[in-house]
Amino acid sequence: MESLKIEGSHGAFFVPFVDFNANSGRCELSGESYLENTSEFYDKLLEWLETYMENIKKPIYFNIKLTYFNTSSSRAILDILNLLKSYEDDGGQIRVNWYYEEDDLDMEEEIEDYIFDTDLDINKKAF
Amino acid sequence: MSLKKKINLFSFRSILEENVIISYKGPFDRHILFVIGDYIKTTIGKNSKASKKIFNIFIELAQNISYYSAEINKLDEKKEIGVGTLVIGDHKNYYTFRTGNVVKKNDIIPIINKCELINSLDRDSLRKFKREQRALPPSENDGAHIGLIKVALTSSNPLDFQITNIDDDFSYFSISVKINK
Numbered sequence: 390m391e392s393l394k395i396e397g398s399h400g401a402f403f404v405p406f407v408d409f410n411a412n413s414g415r416c417e418l419s420g421e422s423y424l425e426n427t428s429e430f431y432d433k434l435l436e437w438l439e440t441y442m443e444n445i446k447k448p449i450y451f452n453i454k455l456t457y458f459n460t461s462s463s464r465a466i467l468d469i470l471n472l473l474k475s476y477e478d479d480g481g482q483i484r485v486n487w488y489y490e491e492d493d494l495d496m497e498e499e500i501e502d503y504i505f506d507t508d509l510d511i512n513k514k515a516f
Numbered sequence: 517m518s519l520k521k522k523i524n525l526f527s528f529r530s531i532l533e534e535n536v537i538i539s540y541k542g543p544f545d546r547h548i549l550f551v552i553g554d555y556i557k558t559t560i561g562k563n564s565k566a567s568k569k570i571f572n573i574f575i576e577l578a579q580n581i582s583y584y585s586a587e588i589n590k591l592d593e594k595k596e597i598g599v600g601t602l603v604i605g606d607h608k609n610y611y612t613f614r615t616g617n618v619v620k621k622n623d624i625i626p627i628i629n630k631c632e633l634i635n636s637l638d639r640d641s642l643r644k645f646k647r648e649q650r651a652l653p654p655s656e657n658d659g660a661h662i663g664l665i666k667v668a669l670t671s672s673n674p675l676d677f678q679i680t681n682i683d684d685d686f687s688y689f690s691i692s693v694k695i696n697k
Contacts, residue, residue, distance in 0.1 A: 401549070423575060457571070460662045460663050464650055467651070492565060493568070495670055502643055502646070502647055506647050
């Protein structure tokens with residue numbers, strides 16, 4: 390299985406940086422997310438994760454370092470977290486870290502809301 | 517085509533507050549939004565917490581206008597882009613972020629109801645409401661609503677909104693939020 394890498398970009402829209410490693414199970418999603426076609430972008434990420442879960446079946450270390458995402462991205466992020474939760478419920482091993490700027494209380498609240506929504510054990514890491 | 521009346525921009529200037537840092541009227545096109553967004557991030561509040569908040573609010577309200585404004589710009593024949601107005605004011609202890617756009621009469625009641633509901637909720641209830649809206653399948657949720665909830669959460673202040681009658685078919689929806697410095 391191939392790794393998935395998307396270089397983030399900053400133009401009229403913000404494409405987040407994606408680095409999903411098929412060998413180590415380390416997945417990073419960082420930067421800013423404000424896309425022209427949100428579901429098309431995130432569907433690629435979901436498909437990759439589903440393939441990994443079905444075929445590789447190893448632990449997933451998921452690291453999120455998003456400093457900004459709009460509300461339509463926030464729905465897609467919820468889908469990713471729900472997928473990770475179902476992997477865990479089916480016996481898969483996961484660890485989710487979410488890095489946020491220490492004084493960004495809005496982001497901290499977003500993470501708490503995701504924990505509430507998904508029942509996932511997300512490690513909040515202030516930096 | 518003759519101009520209906522002479523426009524003196526002095527009257528436009530005098531209705532705006534003195535401390536306006538940006539005012540824009542026109543299509544909410546992605547190129548314009550990029551420039552304004554970049555200016556907010558880098559220049560207004562210089563990457564402070566407030567500038568992050570203004571940027572957040574800007575994206576949600578600007579998207580609402582580009583998708584839902586009843587006034588359409590047809591500069592680009594392939595795309596219909598909503599037209600609206602945006603004004604950012606700089607005050608001693610806070611910024612104001614205002615947008616306005618034309619809406620169809622039929623859309624007015626749902627907008628008023630949504631804004632009033634948002635203003636009636638405390639922060640915890642508002643977060644719960646956001647989560648409920650976010651969990652709905654795309655066909656059942658309305659992007660504009662979750663955007664407004666996010667705006668209220670980000671500003672931590674009530675949504676100050678006004679509806680002005682235009683004619684039998686259209687009204688003008690104006691919304692203002694305060695962002696503490």
